[in-house]
Amino acid sequence: MEAFIQPGFWIFVLALAGIYGIFSLGLQIQYGVGGIMNFGHVGMMAVSGYTIAVLVIKYEWSFWWAALAGVILAAFLGALLGLTTLRLSGDYFAIASIAFAEIVRYWILNTDNVTGGTQGTLAIPSPNGFASYTDKPDVILTWISDRLYPIIGDEASRDLSMVLIVWPFFGLFIWLSSRLQKTSWARVLRATREDDDVPRSLGKNVFRFRLQTLIIGSVFGGLAGVFWSVQFALLAPEDFLRIVTFYGWMILILAGATRVKGLFVAAIFFGFLYGATRFLEFWPLSLLSSPERAYLRVFLIGLVIVLLMVKRPQGLFGKRQEMILE
Amino acid sequence: METTKTLNSSVLDVRNISVSFGGVKPVQDVSFTIKENSFTSVIGPNGAGKTSLFNLLSGMNKVSSGEIIFMGEAIHSIHAHKIAQKGLVRTFQGAKVIRRLTVAENLMMAVKGNPGDNLLGFFNPRARKSFEVKAREEAMRRLDQVGLTKFADEYAGILSGGQRKLLDLSRALMADPKMLLLDEPFAGVNPTLVEKLLTVLAALRKEQSITFLLIEHDLETVMNISDRVIVMADGKIIADGLPKSIYENDLVIDAYLGSRRKDS
Amino acid sequence: MSDFIQYFFNGLVVGCIFAIAAVGISLLYSVLRLVNFAAGDFLTLGAFITYFLSVTLELNFLLSVVVSMIAGMAISWFLELVLWRNLRRNKAGTLALFLVATGVALMLRPIIQFIFGTETRKFNIDILKTYDFLGARIPQTQLLVLIFASASILTIALFIAKARIGKDMRAYANNPGLASVSGINVDRVVLATWLISGALGSLAGVFQGLVQGQFNNAMGESLLLSFFAAVVLGTIGDAYGALAGGLLLGLIMELSQLSIFFGGVPSNYKPVVAFATLVLVLLFKPEGIFGYRARKV
DSSP, X not given: OHHHHOHHHHHHHHHHHHHHHHHXXXXXIIXXXXXXXXXXXXXXXXXXXXXXXXXXHTSOOOHHHXXXXXXXXXXXXXXXXXXXXTTSOHHHHHXXXXXXXXXXXXXXXXXXXXXXXXXXXXXXOOTTSSOOOTHHHHHHHHHHHHHHHHHHSSOOOHHHHHHHHHHHHHHHHHHHHHHHTTSHHHXXXXXXXXXXXXXXXXXXXXXXXXXXXXXXXXXXXXXXXXXXXXXXXXXXXXXXXXXXXXXXXXXXXXXXXXOTTHHHHHHHHHHHHHHHHHHOOSTTGGGSOHHHHHHHHHHHHHHHHHHHHHHOTTTTTOOHHHHHHO | OOOOOOTTOEEEEEEEEEEEXXXXXXXXXXXXXXXXXXXXXXXXXXXXXXXXXXXXXXXXXXXXXXEEEETTXXXXXXXXXXXXXXXXXXXXXXXXXXXXXXXXXXXXXXXXXXXXXXXXXXXXXXXXHHHHHHHHHHHHHHHHHHTOGGGTTSBGGGSOHHHHHHHHHHHHHHTOOSEEEEESTTTTOOHHHHHHHHHHHHHXXXXXXXXXXXXXXXXXXXXXXXXXXXXXXXXXXXXXXXXHXXXXXXXXXXXXXXXXXXXX | OHHHHHXXXXXXXXXXXXXXXXXXXXXXXXXXXXXXXXXXXXXXXXXXXXXXXIIISOOOHHHHHHHHHHHHHHHHHHXXXXXXXXXXXXXXXXXXXHHHHHHHHHHHHHHHHHHHOSSOEEOXXXXXXXXXXXXXXXXXXXXXXXXXXXXXXXXXXHHHHHSHHHHHHHHHHHOHHHHHHTTOOHHHHHXXXXXXXXXXXXXXXXXXXXXXXXXXXXXXXXXXXXXXXXXXXXXXXXXHHHHHHHHHHHHHHHHTTSTTTTTOOOGGGHHHHHHHHHHHHHHHOTTOTTOOOOOOO
């Protein structure tokens, strides 16, 4: 119970919520506006995170340029996924997108000399002989921490610094995205979500609209990867399993697929679920070992997804009417 | 675009088009020419290939052979959305509306050249907004024309079948068509509304010099408004002429009765 | 040559397992339009239940397999009653079906881990005994799996072709509207589909456990996409296609390691061969090898 009232716990929850909220924002524009069911979203986060790690460690780039390259590469991957498979109908695309992300993960897993393979970014060969990655993204966190020192009179934690970076961005991205969703561009996309033929018969290049959405969503996936790599510093292939995509989906359907601002609340709920199954120590959680807690987390996420789809498919903030008209 | 208005210039020229899907041939060697500002009806029994013909004309399916020329340009191998942009706009059998957009949004979506449709337009909010205001005005004018004003801000999903037909037609008009392909606009619509629709179409023809090609199941409905009727059966044109001559054509009567015999 | 025989044999064994798992997925898709993301975890479950009965409780192995198949059926039936039936009644969309199937998979996995633990397990069967066949090394377990699995495949094919319920399933899959007005009991068809896919899931899990020699709780999940590849390869929704697609995919995956193909694909890239097959089929022939459905433009 103690952890529950500690600010440190809630700060961790918020940091995680910001990162996965941005991740989920990518799915929101893809599905909530364009009706695209992307189940390989984790691939974008993996590509961006790993690009940063490899460029910083192996090629000694500055973190900023590496982050930019990571996001661009995620966008590029989204374009590649779209150009190859976006003409497929919904369920086929969903399956293809999973395969796409799994190919990315297997490549990371089996290309030891670039990505560090199973050992993760710790094993990326560096010109200095050892991986000196963590200190580079830490520069940002330390900078924040130093600025906070006079205010809180103590050294700010890593998580707190992260919250102060990621939340303004999360807010900014949500604001931008909700602006974008009020344009006529988004209106055409909403039409394609229901029926391709109508917008096509009115002169709209449906494929172009879809591809653009997929790329924008992938950029958010890539941005989430940037924050992810700052927060955790070490990346390993098992951080980018298929299930991570469904973390994003859980946040999205909890908020309601068309409710972009609902992501704030849903992301915090996810952060809480994640943090609680990791740190909270009251009964009956205290009976579980750390790996058992990890299963519990997976189980709860599965449960939330199933319950939502059965009991409240429109999510916390969605309109029932939109679902009925579907 | 300014076109000289000679009554005889052709808008659409269909030359020997055929299509086949895995052995089935819904359209076989069909040719006809549509004159500017004319009103032509395509009739025929179920399965005659009328909708398949429309799918070819609008580019939703591609021809297996033959050519389609629209305003002097070959359109049979270009994308459907480009055909629509050139001014050949279609509606759908059973009126497809986007249920989760409002009625006004359904119409506003159709406007051509919207800077907001382009992602770059996002960075030019002023141009976007002034275009939206204009689009909304035009949408409201169209809705007024067909008596749907009071539904403007309701989800289109709540409209009745007849109202959806009106919405579908109005939406096609928002796309600034030179020629309209209407797929069974009167099917399932009550007779009063049919009369109203016919008046709207006649007015459009006169005021905006739109050319019409229309699919209809029932010859009687389009007798008066059409200046030409094309009859299809089993993927081919079996008769083509003035409505009156078609009405008395034995072949046509055979095709209808024949198909009924096959159905039962 | 002996390499070829070795990989061909391996491919047949793996392919038979893929075929059995894929036909369950394909039947579910054709009858319920459901892409069963939980199919992989049903394999794991089947293998662990069989392990528990035959190793922990020291029951007869064949009996254990049968019981685990019944357990697979029971769980599938239970989920139909509490979940899928309600979703169909609520006219749940594609996304809802996808996510619920995934959610079931996410719940099933921890349950298996919680009950049976995370340790690597193996069946009480001598996995070391091998036969020599034209220079290829044929383990006894694989030979047994090949024999039993091909018998199962034949049984499934015959069942779908000849049994009354099998015919009903095909009729319903082809035209649900027509089938339900022509006197086919839809609830029975749906139930039969779940029971078959549940039983086949367990069976494939046991076979896979035998072939691997040892297995852990990630076994089925890691194979899921390969099954999808088999289903798509054999035309999604076509039961015979899934059988053929499974066999073909198994052969492709194993034979890709032959040195004539770019010096041979390294064995740790075998799953990538399956994913790539999946993506390539979706790109160039999304209707599968037996399909003729017009491609969506």
